[in-house]
Amino acid sequence: MDRLRLGIVGIGNIAPLNAQGYLDHPDCDVVALCEPREEKAVRVAEEWGVPKVYTDLDKLLADDGIDAVEILTPTHMHRDHVVAAAQAGKHISCQKPIANSVAEAREMVEAANKAGVVFRVSECALHYPPLIKARELIAGGAIGTPNMIRVKTLVGGHTNSTFGDSLEVEGYIWRFNELSPAGHLFDDVWHKYAAAIWLGDQRIRSVQAVVRQGPLFFEAPTAAFWEYERDDLLGLMEVTYAPNMFMRSEFFGADEFFEIQGSDGFIWVTRYTGQMLDLPPLVLYRADGSTTSFGDLDASWTSAMSGASKHFVDSMLAGTQPNMDADLAIQTLQLVFAVYEASNERRPVDPATIEGSVSPPWWPPYPSQG
Ligand SMILES: NC(=O)c1ccc[n+]([C@@H]2O[C@H](COP(=O)([O-])OP(=O)(O)OC[C@H]3O[C@@H](n4cnc5c(N)ncnc54)[C@H](O)[C@@H]3O)[C@@H](O)[C@H]2O)c1
Structure with missing residues (x-):
C-alpha cells in the first residue's frame, strides 16, 4: 500500500480536530464521509474537499475504494x-473510549482478528509532544527508576473558548444518560488513565479509589491510587472541580498536570488540553539539582489530535501496528471501571478481573425521557 484511502464515519464535535491529520497527510486520501445528517455531511465534505458522502454506514463499508475507516461515532456505537x-x-x-464494556471491546478485537484487519484505538494523549518527550526521557534514564506517576485533572467553572462555544449540544446528550456506563472519568479521564499506563510501561495490578458525584456528568472530587506490577512504582490520579475558577483553555474549560518522580529526578508536564500555568510544557529536574526547561516543544492539544491521525496513516503504510493497540485499550478500559468498582465497594480491585462495565451509584444523572 503506498497511499491510504480513508472513510470518516461520524462528523460531530470532535471530527474536525481528528480529520485534520488525515486531510494534511500527503499520502492519505479522505475519499468519503458517512453521517446521517445529510445536510451537514454535504457541507463538511465540500469544506474538506471530500468527494463522496454516505448517510448509511453499510453503503460506505461496501465501497471498494476505501481501505480504512476512522470511527468518530458516539462511544455506545463503537462496537457495532x-x-x-x-x-x-x-x-x-476507532476513537476512545474503545467501547461501553470490556465484553464489547473483546468482541471488536475478535472481529478484527478474524477478518485480518488492523485495529487500533485513536488515543491523542499518546501523541501529545510533551508526553512523548517525557516518555523518551524516562526510557533514556533521565530520572532514574520511576517510583510515582501523578496525574491531575482540574475542571473549572468557565472558560473563554471559541471551540467550546461551537460544540453541538447533541454531542453531550448520549454522554449524560444510560447510553453511557458512566461520566467524566469514563469519557475524558480515560485519556489520563491511558497515559498513566503508557508512561509507567507496565500493567496495573490493584486500584483503590474514592469517587464523588459532581455537577452534570462530572465525578469530582476523585482520588485514585494504584500499584503497578513493579512493587516500587505507584500511581495517583486526582480529579477536581473548581466552580469559581476561570480556566485558561482553548478547548474544554479544563487542564491537566503530570508528574513522574524517579530515583534520580522528576519530570513535570505542565499542561495538556489547557494552558493554565506560565511554565514551559515540560520541566526536567536532574539528580545533580540542575533543571532543564523544554520551552520549545509543540504543546498544542490539536497537535496531539492530528498526530494520532498521522500516526495511523504512517503505520498503515509501513505495515506496523499503530497505537493504541487492543491490549492497551482494554487495560485502560479495565482501569476506568476498576476505579468505580474500588470506590463503590471500598476495596482494592484488580483491573484484570473486570469483564463487563461498572457505573457509579448515581448513574445516569439524566435518564432519557420515554
Ligand atoms: N480524542 C479526543 O480527545 C476525543 C474528544 C472528544 C470525543 N472523542 C470521541 O469521539 C467520539 C465522538 O465524539 P463527539 O464528541 O464528536 O460526538 P458527537 O455526538 O458530537 O458526534 C458523533 C457523530 O456521529 C454521528 N453518527 C451517529 N450515528 C452514526 C452512524 N450510524 N453513522 C455515521 N455517523 C453517525 C452523529 O450524527 C454525530 O455527528 C466519541 O467516542 C468520543 O469519546 C475523542
Whole structure:
C-alpha cells in the first residue's frame, strides 16, 4: 500500500480536530464521509474537499475504494460500527473510549482478528509532544527508576473558548444518560488513565479509589491510587472541580498536570488540553539539582489530535501496528471501571478481573425521557 484511502464515519464535535491529520497527510486520501445528517455531511465534505458522502454506514463499508475507516461515532456505537467495518474487510481506527464494556471491546478485537484487519484505538494523549518527550526521557534514564506517576485533572467553572462555544449540544446528550456506563472519568479521564499506563510501561495490578458525584456528568472530587506490577512504582490520579475558577483553555474549560518522580529526578508536564500555568510544557529536574526547561516543544492539544491521525496513516503504510493497540485499550478500559468498582465497594480491585462495565451509584444523572 503506498497511499491510504480513508472513510470518516461520524462528523460531530470532535471530527474536525481528528480529520485534520488525515486531510494534511500527503499520502492519505479522505475519499468519503458517512453521517446521517445529510445536510451537514454535504457541507463538511465540500469544506474538506471530500468527494463522496454516505448517510448509511453499510453503503460506505461496501465501497471498494476505501481501505480504512476512522470511527468518530458516539462511544455506545463503537462496537457495532467496528464489528461491521471488520466484517467488510476495512482497517480500523476507532476513537476512545474503545467501547461501553470490556465484553464489547473483546468482541471488536475478535472481529478484527478474524477478518485480518488492523485495529487500533485513536488515543491523542499518546501523541501529545510533551508526553512523548517525557516518555523518551524516562526510557533514556533521565530520572532514574520511576517510583510515582501523578496525574491531575482540574475542571473549572468557565472558560473563554471559541471551540467550546461551537460544540453541538447533541454531542453531550448520549454522554449524560444510560447510553453511557458512566461520566467524566469514563469519557475524558480515560485519556489520563491511558497515559498513566503508557508512561509507567507496565500493567496495573490493584486500584483503590474514592469517587464523588459532581455537577452534570462530572465525578469530582476523585482520588485514585494504584500499584503497578513493579512493587516500587505507584500511581495517583486526582480529579477536581473548581466552580469559581476561570480556566485558561482553548478547548474544554479544563487542564491537566503530570508528574513522574524517579530515583534520580522528576519530570513535570505542565499542561495538556489547557494552558493554565506560565511554565514551559515540560520541566526536567536532574539528580545533580540542575533543571532543564523544554520551552520549545509543540504543546498544542490539536497537535496531539492530528498526530494520532498521522500516526495511523504512517503505520498503515509501513505495515506496523499503530497505537493504541487492543491490549492497551482494554487495560485502560479495565482501569476506568476498576476505579468505580474500588470506590463503590471500598476495596482494592484488580483491573484484570473486570469483564463487563461498572457505573457509579448515581448513574445516569439524566435518564432519557420515554
Ligand atoms: N480524542 C479526543 O480527545 C476525543 C474528544 C472528544 C470525543 N472523542 C470521541 O469521539 C467520539 C465522538 O465524539 P463527539 O464528541 O464528536 O460526538 P458527537 O455526538 O458530537 O458526534 C458523533 C457523530 O456521529 C454521528 N453518527 C451517529 N450515528 C452514526 C452512524 N450510524 N453513522 C455515521 N455517523 C453517525 C452523529 O450524527 C454525530 O455527528 C466519541 O467516542 C468520543 O469519546 C475523542
